[in-house]
Amino acid sequence: MRRIKRNAMVSSLVAMSIVIHSVEMFIPSPLPWLRFGFANIIVLTAIAMFGLRVGLMVTILRVFLGTILMGTFLTPAFFLGMGGGIGSTLVMGLAYRKLKPYFSLVGISVMGAYTHNIVQLTIVYLLFIRHSEVFYILPVLLLFGILTGILNGIAAAYLTTYMARFSSAQFESTS
Amino acid sequence: MLTLPDKILIAGLVIVTLASFPVIRYFHREGKRVVIELDGEEVGNFSLDEDRFIPVEGKLGTTRVEISEKGVRVLDSPCPYKFCIKSGSIRRSGETLVCLPNRVVVRITGEEGEEVDAVSR
Numbered sequence: 001m002r003r004i005k006r007n008a009m010v011s012s013l014v015a016m017s018i019v020i021h022s023v024e025m026f027i028p029s030p031l032p033w034l035r036f037g038f039a040n041i042i043v044l045t046a047i048a049m050f051g052l053r054v055g056l057m058v059t060i061l062r063v064f065l066g067t068i069l070m071g072t073f074l075t076p077a078f079f080l081g082m083g084g085g086i087g088s089t090l091v092m093g094l095a096y097r098k099l100k101p102y103f104s105l106v107g108i109s110v111m112g113a114y115t116h117n118i119v120q121l122t123i124v125y126l127l128f129i130r131h132s133e134v135f136y137i138l139p140v141l142l143l144f145g146i147l148t149g150i151l152n153g154i155a156a157a158y159l160t161t162y163m164a165r166f167s168s169a170q171f172e173s174t175s
Numbered sequence: 176m177l178t179l180p181d182k183i184l185i186a187g188l189v190i191v192t193l194a195s196f197p198v199i200r201y202f203h204r205e206g207k208r209v210v211i212e213l214d215g216e217e218v219g220n221f222s223l224d225e226d227r228f229i230p231v232e233g234k235l236g237t238t239r240v241e242i243s244e245k246g247v248r249v250l251d252s253p254c255p256y257k258f259c260i261k262s263g264s265i266r267r268s269g270e271t272l273v274c275l276p277n278r279v280v281v282r283i284t285g286e287e288g289e290e291v292d293a294v295s296r
Contacts (some may be wrong), residue, residue, distance in 0.1 A: 099180075102178060102180040103178060103180050103181055103184070104176055104177060104178050104181050106176060106177055106181050106185075107177075107178065107180060107181035107184050107185070110181075110184060110185055110188065111184070114188060135199060136199060138195070138199070139192050139193070139195045139196045139199065142188070142192040142195075143189070143192050143193075146185060146188055146189060146192070150185065154176065157176060
């Protein structure tokens with residue numbers, strides 16, 4: 001019973017992250033890589049409630065299903081999403097596991113956002129634009145990433161306590 | 176909600192990021208050579224330091240390229256939309272001016288074999 005409940009929770013987290021990510025594409029942005037990354041709220045919540053493994057699962061499923069839905073499967077958007085997503089999820093999951101007593105979800109979210117930007121721009125450089133000029137934009141992205149990281153972290157902290165309060169099950173970390 | 180390590184982390188990252196602005200700018204040196212390509216083939220290679228006019232005979236007519244004050248721009252072009260002229264002057268390594276209708280590409284490069292700079296290592 002607990003397993004079913006957990007699976008239902010994880011599936012709804014995946015669904016939420018896909019919806020949030022897709023809707024976010026419609027928010028206009030001055031630069032193509034400047035995004036809020038609201039889907040990260042869900043990944044953080046998944047990590048806080050179920051651990052790194054489920055966090056990774058949510059990220060990977062979100063990128064697969066999200067890009068298939070948006071018609072960007074196996075395009076640059078797919079590889080960027082996958083690389084940045086897995087990189088930042090790994091950092092956040094490990095940080096949550098090892099550094100939980102010190103950092104709140106806000107700090108962990110900022111680490112994830114920072115990683116996400118660096119990984120994505122490195123992928124852009126390695127796979128798509130072989131010009132070192134791409135790194136020109138990195139500080140701008142990183143500054144913006146810190147800001148969105150803080151916002152997402154606050155949102156994730158609220159969502160985590162909310163979801164824990166409204167689910168009777170005791171969640172144990174699977175990782 | 177924010178713990179002390181959170182604040183230290185955020186402040187640290189902001190400082191590192193702000194400090195990286197001048198560092199990246201520093202490593203991003205000015206270009207050295209102007210390469211002109213016609214239909215994908217190199218037809219000219221000039222120093223960015225010497226001011227000069229270069230007429231390039233393209234598919235539609237003559238694209239007039241000017242090198243002045245360590246920058247390159249397209250003065251005049253027979254193409255319909257004049258994107259190459261509107262692109263203005265370029266001066267940094269890796270920047271390009273493209274006139275697709277006339278098949279002319281003006282590219283700035285650094286020293287020989289210098290595609291990657293120190294930032295990316």
